[in-house]
Amino acid sequence: MPFAALIVAVPLLVAVTPVAGQTAQSFQCSGSQVAKTRVLQDLSRMTQAERTLTPTRKVLSSHFVVPSTVGLAQERFTSRLEIVVRRRQPLSQGPQESSARIRLAINDRVSNLIELTGDRDRIAYTFVGLLTGAQRGMSKSVVTRLGFENYGQLGAVKAGRNVLSVVLDDAGVVDSAVVSERSSVAYTTAAPQQLTLTTPETMRVPAGTEFTIPFQLARRCERPDKPVTVAAGAMNKSPSSLTIVADAKFSGIGDGIQGVLRARSDQPGTYYIQVTMQGGYNDQTRLIAVQVDQPNLESGAETRVTLAVLFLALAGILFVLRIRRWSPSASR
Known part of the structure; x- marks a missing residue:
């Protein structure tokens, strides 16, 4: 990143302390704000055999019709992919690690993508979505259940006949993958951006003193509240010179949350602290430029x-x- 060259590699301690409260950006949550969702198509009419993908049977597809009365102009369609993956035993060995990709598409436009990598007796998985944020994990089990929801691409759904497809691209990881009948396409009134994270953009502080940086979380309340984590990290060429004391974990956001970052640097320089929100919402990231000055020697x-x-x-x-x-x- 372009800012990295400006960072001074000196010790910086950062602690995150959650403080309950309401923010200026917060909506007053009430039952009337909960979004309405209508499932347009799932896979309940398909048998398990029809919903099973293998390295030789890589594609399943299902057709659904969208009435012209549905608000296509608002582009608020979501897709859910739930899948049970059985990994190969043993995993394929070779000069390159084994990998696989499972994707759900609407009219050939991908909205859900799960990436798998195999390493000896385990698989690692990654997927990113507006409704679940970035999810990464590892499983040693032979059978792993995965599932997440995301918004479809703009213009993917059209009035009339549409095609929902799930495709497996395997390179040595998957023995079989059973797509759940709950995998679906739905129409929702909820906006994609359900959460906002607010922080200062710049700060100026003297060296050798502790200072605090506030952050605020607010949600639109159109979807059920979910746990979130606010993490802090310095964008630094020398991670060994930085110690992160703690992240802030919340069981939910409610009507809003206020918190602070606690930081300290004993040497002058320019620091860039990245604050991220992770959880069951759209991911949020903010960058704070902190100028640490020499102590006031004249006084x-x-x-x-x-x-x-x-x-x-x-x-x-x-x-x-x-x-x-x-x-x-x-x-x-």
Whole structure:
């Protein structure tokens, strides 16, 4: 990233402390704001055999019709992909790691993509969506259940006949993948951007003192509340010089959340702290530029000069009193 070259590699401690509260961006949540969802097509009419993908049977498809009365102009269609993956035993060995991709598409336009990689006796999975955020994990089990929901691409759904398809591209990971009958396409009134994260853009602080950076989370309340995590990290060429104390984890957002980042640097420089929100919402990332300045040496010098003057004045007074005490006039 372009900012990385400007970062000074000195120790920076960051702690995140959650504080309950309401934010200015928050909606007042009520039952009337909950979104309405209508399933347009699922796979319940297909048998398990028809819903099973293998390296030799790579595609399943189902047709559905969208009435012209559905609000196509609003482009609020979601797709859900639930799948049970059975990995190969053993996983394929070779110069390159084994991998696989499972994708759900509407009219050949991908909306859900699960990426798998195999390593000895385990598989790692990754998928990203507006409704679940970025999800990554690892499974040692022979059978792994995966599922996530996402918004479809703009213009993917059309009035009339549509095609829902699930495709397996395997390179040594999957023995079989059974697509759940709950995999579906739905129409929703909920907006894709359900959550906002707000932080300052810049800060200026003196070195050697702890400072706090506030953040705020707010949601539109159109979907059920979900747990979230706010994580902080410095964009630094030398990660060993940075210690992250903690992330902030919340069981839900409610009407809004306020929190603070606690940070400290003992050396001047420009720091870029990245704040991210992860969880069952659209991912959010903010970058904060923190300028750490030299301590105010002039004020410290002035204080030392003042103390020195007072010390000399006091010493002079004591000297005068001592002379008067021992002078001949004083002894008479």
